[in-house]
Amino acid sequence: MTYRNPPTTPRKSATFDDYTLSEIRRAAATGIYDIRGAGAKRKLPHFDDLLFLGASISRYPLEGYRERCDTSVVLGSRHAKKPIELKIPITIAGMSFGSLSGPAKEALGRGATLSGTSTTTGDGGMTEEERGHSKQLVYQYLPSRYGMNLRDLRRADAIEVVVGQGAKPGGGGMLLGQKISDRVAEMRTLPKGIDQRSASRHPDWTGPDDLEIKILELREITDWEKPIYVKVGGARPYYDTALAVKAGADVVVVDGMQGGTAATQEVFIENVGQPTLACIRPAVQALQDLGMHRKVQLIVSGGIRNGADVAKAMALGVDAVSIGTAALVALGDNDPRWEAEYNELGTTSGAYDDWHEGKDPAGITTQDPELMKRVDPVAAGRRLANYLKVMTLEAQTIARACGKNSLHNLEPEDLVALTIEAAAMAGVPLAGTNWIPGKNGF
Amino acid sequence: MPATSKATRESHARVFDLDVQSLRELNQALHNLTAGSNETAWEVLNPKGNHSVAVGVDQPVSIDVRGSVGYYCGGMNSGSAITVHGSAGPGVGENMMAGSITVKGDASQYAGATGKGGLLVIEGNASSRCGISMKGIDIVVHGNIGHMSAFMAQSGNLVVLGDAGDALGDSIYEARLFVRGKVDSLGADCIAKEMRPEHLDLLQGLLDRAGVTGVKPSEFKRYGSARTLYNFNIDNADAY
Numbered sequence: 001m002t003y004r005n006p007p008t009t010p011r012k013s014a015t016f017d018d019y020t021l022s023e024i025r026r027a028a029a030t031g032i033y034d035i036r037g038a039g040a041k042r043k044l045p046h047f048d049d050l051l052f053l054g055a056s057i058s059r060y061p062l063e064g065y066r067e068r069c070d071t072s073v074v075l076g077s078r079h080a081k082k083p084i085e086l087k088i089p090i091t092i093a094g095m096s097f098g099s100l101s102g103p104a105k106e107a108l109g110r111g112a113t114l115s116g117t118s119t120t121t122g123d124g125g126m127t128e129e130e131r132g133h134s135k136q137l138v139y140q141y142l143p144s145r146y147g148m149n150l151r152d153l154r155r156a157d158a159i160e161v162v163v164g165q166g167a168k169p170g171g172g173g174m175l176l177g178q179k180i181s182d183r184v185a186e187m188r189t190l191p192k193g194i195d196q197r198s199a200s201r202h203p204d205w206t207g208p209d210d211l212e213i214k215i216l217e218l219r220e221i222t223d224w225e226k227p228i229y230v231k232v233g234g235a236r237p238y239y240d241t242a243l244a245v246k247a248g249a250d251v252v253v254v255d256g257m258q259g260g261t262a263a264t265q266e267v268f269i270e271n272v273g274q275p276t277l278a279c280i281r282p283a284v285q286a287l288q289d290l291g292m293h294r295k296v297q298l299i300v301s302g303g304i305r306n307g308a309d310v311a312k313a314m315a316l317g318v319d320a321v322s323i324g325t326a327a328l329v330a331l332g333d334n335d336p337r338w339e340a341e342y343n344e345l346g347t348t349s350g351a352y353d354d355w356h357e358g359k360d361p362a363g364i365t366t367q368d369p370e371l372m373k374r375v376d377p378v379a380a381g382r383r384l385a386n387y388l389k390v391m392t393l394e395a396q397t398i399a400r401a402c403g404k405n406s407l408h409n410l411e412p413e414d415l416v417a418l419t420i421e422a423a424a425m426a427g428v429p430l431a432g433t434n435w436i437p438g439k440n441g442f
Numbered sequence: 443m444p445a446t447s448k449a450t451r452e453s454h455a456r457v458f459d460l461d462v463q464s465l466r467e468l469n470q471a472l473h474n475l476t477a478g479s480n481e482t483a484w485e486v487l488n489p490k491g492n493h494s495v496a497v498g499v500d501q502p503v504s505i506d507v508r509g510s511v512g513y514y515c516g517g518m519n520s521g522s523a524i525t526v527h528g529s530a531g532p533g534v535g536e537n538m539m540a541g542s543i544t545v546k547g548d549a550s551q552y553a554g555a556t557g558k559g560g561l562l563v564i565e566g567n568a569s570s571r572c573g574i575s576m577k578g579i580d581i582v583v584h585g586n587i588g589h590m591s592a593f594m595a596q597s598g599n600l601v602v603l604g605d606a607g608d609a610l611g612d613s614i615y616e617a618r619l620f621v622r623g624k625v626d627s628l629g630a631d632c633i634a635k636e637m638r639p640e641h642l643d644l645l646q647g648l649l650d651r652a653g654v655t656g657v658k659p660s661e662f663k664r665y666g667s668a669r670t671l672y673n674f675n676i677d678n679a680d681a682y
Contacts, residue, residue, distance in 0.1 A: 032674070144575070145537060145556040145575065145577070148537055148556065148558075149518075149520075149537075149539055149558065150498055150500060150518045150520045150539055151520075153498075153518070154498075176674075177672075177673055188596075189558070189577040189578060189596045189597055190596055190615060190616075191615070191616060191672070193673075194615075194672040194673060195672065195673050195674050199575065199594060203536075203552060203555040203556055203571070203574040203575045203593075203594075204514070204532065204533040204536045204551075204552040204555040204556070204574070205532075205533070210513075210532075213493050213494075213512075213513045213514070214513075214514070216493060216494055217493065217494040217497055217513070217514040217517050220465065220466070220469045220494040220497050220498065221469075221494075221497045221498030221517065221518055222498070223469070223470060223473055224466070
């Protein structure tokens with residue numbers, strides 16, 4: 001027997017990991033960047049890195065099942081004659097008809113309405129499904145202005161001027177030809193089957209001074225009745241929030257990089273914008289510096305998953321949160337029941353993000369008439385309502401444990417951070433210390 | 443041109459003086475109109491560059507604005523016939539649905555942006571981005587238009603009696619562009635196209651509706667989409 005030197009274990013590069021290698025091969029084979037849906041998938045500092053302290057000798061709790069803990073929120077009280085009054089501080093984020101099927105939009109409306117909250121249109125106009133089934137509907141005013149019209153503007157309950165979104169601050173919408181059905185094409189005034197790449201800038205205003213004039217126009221058109229939101233991606237949350245307030249917004253929506261999209265370049269989703277956690281304190285600080293905190297409401301979105309996330313965001317100073325990806329999962333997105341079909345598409349449930357291809361086995365991100373039949377709008381709407389109810393109960397549970405009779409009474413003092421990064425971003429002490437990185441010169 | 447004779451206007455027009463009354467009162471009064479109202483003639487005095495004059499009007503009334511206006515005059519117009527007896531600031535007739543707007547003077551940037559229908563006539567010149575993202579509106583400019591006009595224009599017609607600036611019709615979809623003078627340059631995927639008999643007929647109709655006389659459709663060139671960028675192809679990446 002010859003002696004063989006002991007081999008080393010095969011070692012893969014942390015830099016050139018399996019995913020990176022597969023992407024290089026894919027790019028070399030196709031010559032085009034990778035497009036996908038959803039938000040940033042990389043590991044980021046997030047709400048999981050924060051903990052509530054709960055009550056103790058110096059703070060006393062409320063009875064979990066007996067004492068009232070208010071969850072209602074009013075949005076748009078700054079200027080609008082008819083502010084939006086929600087029972088829960090969790091809204092449904094803008095997602096377009098076109099990227100989503102008609103039954104999915106209907107289900108979002110049903111679920112939101114059952115829960116006493118609002119839902120939002122998207123880059124494709126307002127459909128009868130969602131208007132009919134949404135008691136409170138926010139109508140997005142986007143650079144593309146697809147389907148934008150006076151009648152829908154007036155039958156909306158609020159208007160959201162979209163400047164950017166967390167998945168792609170600085171990027172426009174994208175809906176590829178596979179999903180441009182006759183109905184989608186008609187609503188967007190485009191030929192069927194072509195790739196539709198909507199503009200990244202509004203066609204008739206640039207900069208904060210113009211935005212102020214644009215908001216004035218929208219208020220005049222709608223007789224100052226409707227709250228006007230301004231939505232920005234998590235790019236420069238301090239200045240974007242301040243400028244939105246200056247321009248006259250009733251509500252500012254800040255969407256972090258975990259916020260989803262129907263379709264964008266992978267490189268954009270993962271490399272542009274800031275994590276949701278990093279956006280909150282600067283946005284709140286801007287409102288406080290202007291004396292407008294709680295007068296202009298702040299909605300934050302991007303990676304909100306449960307009642308703890310809701311409570312943590314509110315403790316950091318937001319008035320409400322918005323969910324998109326989580327709402328789709330509640331409807332049935334990425335459900336393991338379709339695993340065999342996900343496998344046929346070269347993926348697995350939980351990882352499916354090729355929403356732009358229109359082949360969604362769950363029938364949500366598709367315009368295929370057969371696939372979309374898989375969404376029962378009534379049952380899916382019920383699931384969304386159940387999920388929203390659980391999130392609300394969870395947030396209340398935490399708030400009561402912190403001695404708060406309203407979710408809005410949660411405060412940064414109720415929180416500590418598990419990591420230095422999260423402590424710095426959230427502006428709360430590292431657990432077990434009184435150290436807030438960046439404060440007091442340290 | 444929206445026809446309201448001087449005599450009719452003087453005897454019946456409801457007059458709003460923006461030196462005395464507020465913009466809010468003007469727009470609210472226009473929005474309070476219901477179908478069949480006999481208040482069909484309106485006159486706005488002293489606009490003095492105000493923004494959002496006569497926005498969101500959805501009844502077929504005539505509105506004569508005596509002076510120059512700021513941003514978004516006639517925004518989202520849905521049936522009224524507005525005449526600006528002066529010049530218009532940015533975004534005149536933005537997202538117009540129906541009706542007409544005539545600007546006797548010049549228009550600033552983004553005239554007729556994202557318009558879905560109706561007719562916008564600029565009797566002077568229009569600045570950059572005229573007809574940007576237009577979606578069915580017809581625009582007739584007696585003078586010249588600036589750069590990046592008809593950017594991402596989806597449908598409708600843009601007629602220019604004078605010249606067009608750089609990058610006309612960049613990333614254009616199915617809108618039709620007719621230019622009588624010179625074009626400084628064409629944008630990505632925009633090409634000169636054959637003027638067929640149906641286009642001459644269409645253009646004559648547009649000139650008639652805009653009150654243009656003494657100009658023949660045969661004097662124009664037609665521009666539109668080469669349709670090479672409709673579906674992404676990596677070999678076209680240099681075009682962007």
